[in-house]
Amino acid sequence: xxxxxxxxxxxxxxxxxxxxxxxxxxxxxxxxxxxxxxxxxxxxxxxxxxxxxxxxxxxxxxxxxxxxxxxxxxxxxxxxxxxxxxxxxxxxxxxxxxxxxxxxxxxxxxxxxxxxxxxxxxxxxxxxxxxxxxxxxxxxxxxxxxxxxxxxxxxxxxxxxxxxxxxxxxxxxxxxxxxxxxxxxxxxxxxxxxxxxxxxxxxxxxxxxxxxxxxxxxxxxxxxxxxxxxxxxxxxxxxxxxxxxxxxxxxxxxxxxxxxxxxxxxxxxxxxxxxxxxxxxxxxxxxxxxxxxxxxxxxxxxxxx
Ligand SMILES: C[S@@+](CC[C@H](N)C(=O)[O-])C[C@H]1O[C@@H](n2cnc3c(N)ncnc32)[C@H](O)[C@@H]1O
Numbered sequence: 001x002x003x004x005x006x007x008x009x010x011x012x013x014x015x016x017x018x019x020x021x022x023x024x025x026x027x028x029x030x031x032x033x034x035x036x037x038x039x040x041x042x043x044x045x046x047x048x049x050x051x052x053x054x055x056x057x058x059x060x061x062x063x064x065x066x067x068x069x070x071x072x073x074x075x076x077x078x079x080x081x082x083x084x085x086x087x088x089x090x091x092x093x094x095x096x097x098x099x100x101x102x103x104x105x106x107x108x109x110x111x112x113x114x115x116x117x118x119x120x121x122x123x124x125x126x127x128x129x130x131x132x133x134x135x136x137x138x139x140x141x142x143x144x145x146x147x148x149x150x151x152x153x154x155x156x157x158x159x160x161x162x163x164x165x166x167x168x169x170x171x172x173x174x175x176x177x178x179x180x181x182x183x184x185x186x187x188x189x190x191x192x193x194x195x196x197x198x199x200x201x202x203x204x205x206x207x208x209x210x211x212x213x214x215x216x217x218x219x220x221x222x223x224x225x226x227x228x229x230x231x232x233x234x235x236x237x238x239x240x241x242x243x244x245x246x247x248x249x250x251x252x253x254x255x256x257x258x259x260x261x262x263x264x265x266x267x268x269x270x271x272x273x274x275x276x277x278x279x280x281x282x283x284x285x286x287x288x289x290x291x292x293x294x295x296x297x298x299x300x301x302x303x304x305x
Contacts, residue, residue, distance in 0.1 A: 003031060003099065004030050004031030004033055004098045004099040004100055005033065005099070005288075005289045005291070005292075006031075006034050006037065006094070007094065007281065007285075007289065007291070007292040007295045008234055008279060008281055008285070008295055008297045009033065009034065009037055011297055012034060012037075012092060012094075012232055012234070012297065013037060013038070013041060015230055015232045015275075015297075015299045016092065016230050016232055017090075017230070018041040018042040018045050018090065019042050019045065020042045020044040020045060021044050021045065022042065022045050022046075022089040022090070023046050023047075023048070023086060023089055024045060024046070024047045024048070024089060024090045024092070025047070025048050025049075025050075025081070025084065025088040025091045025092070026047055026048070026049040026050070026092050026094075027049075027050050027081055027091065027092065027093045027094075027217065027221065028050070028078065028092070028093055028094045028095060029050060029051040029056045029059070029060055029073065030056060030094065030098035030100065031056075031059055031098055031099065031100055032049070032056075032059050032060060032062075032063045034092055034094060035047045035049050035060075035063060035071065036063055036066075038090075039063070039067045039070055039071065044070075045070070046069075046070045046071070047070065047071050047072075048072045048074065048084050048086070048088070049071060049072070049074070050075075050076045050077075050078050050081060050084070051073075051076075052075070052076065052077040052078070052121050053098075053100075053101065053121050053122060053123070054075055054122070054123060054124060055100065055101075055104075055123075056075075056098075056100075057073055057075050059100075060073035061073070077122065077213060078093065078213060078217045078221075079212070079213040079216040079217050079220075081217055081220050081221060081224065082220045082223070082224070084224075086224075087224055087225065087226045087229070088224050088225060088226065088229055089226055089228070089229045089230070090229055090230045090231075090232070091221045091222075091224055091225060091229070091230070091232070092232050092233075092234075093214075093217065093221065093231075093232070093233045093234065094233075095210065095214060095233070095234065095235055095236065095240060096210075096235070096236040096237070096240075097109055097204070099291065101121065102291075106118075107119070107123075108128070108129060108173050109200075109204065110173065110200075111173050111174065111176070111194060111196050111200060113173065113174075114172055114173055115172065115173050116128070116130065116171065117129040117130040117170060117171055117172055117173050117176050118130070119203060119204045119207055119208070120207060120208065121208050122208075126207065127207055128207070129176075129203050129204070129207055130170050130171045130172075130176075132144075132203065132206065132207045133161055133165075133170040133176070133203065134165055134166075134170055136206075138158065138162070140206065141158045141161055141162070142154060142158055143206065144199075144203050144206035145158055145161075145198075145199050145202045145203070146158075146202075147202070147239070148201065148202035148203075148205035148206055148210075148211075148237075148239065149198040149199050149201050149202025149203070149205075150202070150238070151184070151198040151202060153183070153184035156184050157180055157199055159183070160179055160180070160182070160183035161179070164179055176196070177194065177196040177200070180195060180196035180199045181194070181195040181196055201237075205237070210237075210240070211240065214235075214240055214243055215243055218233075218243070218244070218247040219247070221233075222247075222251055222270075222271070222300075222302065225302040226302070227303065227304065227305045228301065228302065228303075229301070229302050230274065230299055230300070230301050230302075231248075231271075231299060231300050231302070232297060232298070232299040233248075233297070233298055233299070234295050234296065234297045235295070235296050235298075236294045236295055236296075237294070241278060241296045241298070244296075244298050245278070245298060248271070248273060248275075248298050248299075248300045249273070251269075251270045251271040251300055251302075252269060252270075252271050252272065252273040252300055253267040253268055253269030253270070254267070254273065255267070269303070270302065270303065270304040271300040271301060271302050271303055271304070272300065272301045272303055274299040274301055275297065275298045275299050278296035278297060279296070279297040279298070280295065280296060280297075281293070281295055
């Protein structure tokens with residue numbers, strides 16, 4: 001059975017510093033690796049955990065049995081984290097997909113398996129990837145493939161998607177991956193990643209509205225912190241990391257970006273920035289767990305009441 005190896009675990013624990021009788025919020029339970037480590041580290045700490053994937057609930061049940069009365073699971077999108085009662089000493093977001101999702105053929109996240117082209121993290125609602133590809137307008141497709149997928153050959157791929165509508169080729173992972181590879185064949189030379197890798201990523205980000213959920217969740221997560229509490233966010237995509245960096249700069253009273261020309265007096269400092277530069281997995285972690293390669297961790301400590 002698949003196991004999700006938690007990314008930047010020691011670094012997260014150092015930042016969150018779990019203590020007895022404290023309360024933590026894990027917005028992305030996944031396989032429960034970070035939640036378990038918090039529960040293990042501090043024998044009377046509690047964790048409220050969210051995941052929009054209903055399959056995560058079963059794994060949470062196993063962990064809740066191991067740590068009786070200390071883990072509460074909420075099958076929620078983290079954009080609704082304000083529905084969880086209470087305030088927390090630490091909030092963690094480890095966004096993106098879990099190995100459980102990537103390695104389950106029927107979920108359609110991977111072109112390694114032929115399956116219905118689904119890619120929804122929340123299988124209870126929303127459009128599948130196949131439905132999105134059949135129905136989205138040109139602008140939405142470009143956003144997915146060019147912006148979220150960062151695919152340089154987006155133009156040919158978007159054209160190919162539009163031409164394939166109604167043919168059934170968009171409905172399965174294998175035929176869709178084949179269509180992308182045909183539209184943008186791999187360059188000659190040593191074999192690199194599959195030519196559909198970026199497009200799959202972009203479509204996944206689009207159909208799960210991953211950037212929208214993150215933008216909504218960041219201020220809600222910060223509002224959930226007690227004074228002295230820490231918000232730690234791991235992202236796997238440069239657009240997500242940019243959102244996190246900007247948000248954390250904002251609450252720390254720092255310029256949001258190079259264009260921000262407000263004076264120091266005009267900026268409000270509610271938090272202390274704990275990571276000047278994003279923390280990246282060590283070379284050892286990257287070789288042990290190649291899926292950690294693009295991870296970036298940033299954190300702030302709330303100083304306002
Ligand atoms: C990278 S995994 C988390 C792994 C976890 N930290 C561990 O150690 O096992 C990301 C998880 O976040 C969930 N997720 C992603 N976006 C979400 C959202 N907007 N709301 C709730 N859960 C989300 C996914 O379903 C997935 O299970």
